[in-house]
Amino acid sequence: MANPTNEAMEEDDYIDIDDTGPEGLKGADGGYAWEEEYKRSWDVIQEDASGSIQSSITDLNSQRSRKRRQQRSTETLQRGIIRHVVLVIDQSENMSTRDLMPSRIQATLALLEQFVGEFFDQNPISQLALVATKDGLAEKLTDLSGNPRDHLGALRDKASGDLAGEPSLQNALELGMHALRRAPAHGSREIVCVFGSLTTCDPGDIEQTLRALQAAEVRVSMVHLAAEVHVFRRICQSTAGVFAVAADEDHMRESLFENIPPPALVKERATADMVQMGFPVKAQMGEVPSPCVCHHELRFAGFLCPRCGAKVCGLPTDCDVCGLALVSAPHLARSYRHLFPEDNFREAGKRTAGAVVVCFGCGAKDAGFECVGCRQAFCLECDVFVHETLHNCPGCV
């Protein structure tokens, strides 16, 4: 771990104009900044015994992610659990730039594949659609569906086509809104864009589109790979979405994955409704396979829709014959962690010297954190694990 003097230096490095007193830019001991001791900011990175700086870097990363997690709200808020999200991918010429390896479009597509997997893992009863834009036009790659296979297939095959021209944000948003028209009012409607181009080639007035988005209560978020563009930011902010510019690949991943947990609902807009859902039983395993209605393939196993008796092969899905949403109880349970988030952990206060505190989760000796709710001690690994994977504190349970 970095020794205390280095950590103090790290904070003092950031000289804020507000810190200056009436003397102007004079430092703490009365002199000017250039008269002070020269700060060696590279001393924060320490080498370990074998000469590797890996542990230093992982420490810095974990400190950064801890800070971010501390700012996360743990209130039980109403969230749009049933979500309808349209992903807009920029396929303009700008996306062939090699600032993200191997090229922007390939890095984006690889990240979107992970995004789709993680999205359906955390929001099993939601639906996703893909839209691509290039050459001033927008094209729908997949329709709104809850099956990740369709989207992953489209990302692999169709989206890696030729890049051309300039993207059209207005066309993409209009196409997205059109796709979301089918979405019922109790679900949240969102459009998430990944853009690399600083320009957009639109047929009409984007203000009109913005007003239409606000009227339809669609939330637009964007991750931009180059720089902030005023129009894009304004659209995101006026529709209560999030606009981020990716600084590097990790930051791009973080910003994009922020759209995975369901957003908190705005009170005036939210409408709640009772959704009719079916809970199918497993079909009898016969000796002869029978076709499923979703893919028209022969299968032995499957589930029977309770309303029309049609066989579907996987859950969650919509029955293709009668349109009933088919889920199983664990799928609804996956969303509970968003409705009831766990408490944050904070740094433990001073303990009496010599007292060895054991981590409540795993029994390790160095337990430096404690849970705000149950006041039990936890170590760093358990902190990371509880907040990123497990989502319930062993002491509060």
Add this chain to the structure above:
Amino acid sequence: MSEPLESDASLLVVVLDINTSAWSTSPLPLDKALQQIIIFINGYLALKPENKLVVLASNKRECRCLYPVDHTSATPDQDIQVYEQFRVVDASILAGVKNMIINTEPPNANQGIEEAQSLIARALSKALCHIHRVTESTLSKIWPRILILSAAEDSPREYIALMNSIFAAQKMSVLIDICKIIGRDSVFLQQAAEISGGNYLKVDTARGESLLQTLLFTCLADHYTREILYFPGNEQIDFRATCFCHKKVVDIGFVCSVCLSIFCRPAPVCSTCQTKFSIKLVKTESALSSSALTSNGKQILAASEMSALSLEDEKTATAAK
């Protein structure tokens, strides 16, 4: 996700449920059961020298790690007849269980159903924390699994935490095997086994089924061996939910879009989160009464979910009386 190899080591976390009021009704007494469990554990450790073990025990008040544990007390007598590593494990487990039982208060007859529930969700969360720590710190690939020896009943307030643990286990490719020794089938644990890819086994000791035999034949297999073996199939696990209002199993239910509670027929107001629904005929501007679920709402929801997922509706209510 890499494929398991025959030479890969395993990490087994055994969760012992030593709820005294549940074990008092068992035809197999706790000390005999512990002997059988210890034989199973020794067998597991004998399979490969790299195999790792963690033992947790839980009852209705606490959950403690029995092995590995620091021995501050004097080391037990040297016994050259017993393999040293087994002796340490056996002694820790027996001493730990004895301590936990001695320190438990005697059951209070008025508390009723609360007595027969253990902190299984807490034990499962701790087990996953242990697994996370061990897998992060070993350099070679280690395949984790959890074995729960369950005696107590499902506890409705633990439903959400239990489901979170099960999904975390699924993500970490941890198999959860359940061995139900006493009592009725536990719906939550059946789902745990199904979702994580493990086995749910019910051992009926009253009819002479042997706990040790079941454990040795089914739970000893590691990730690699399980792909070769053909396991006793679970009878159809019913993933249907039951409605909150009548506690009957629903095929087609109405789900509140805010709190995801399930009803058998539509109603204007959700009874769990008090959300007024926008009925198409009547337009209401103030569709919401509150924008936050209070902790009371959480408890009501959890209690309702338990009864929602129980497959035995009226029997639960009458058995509790």
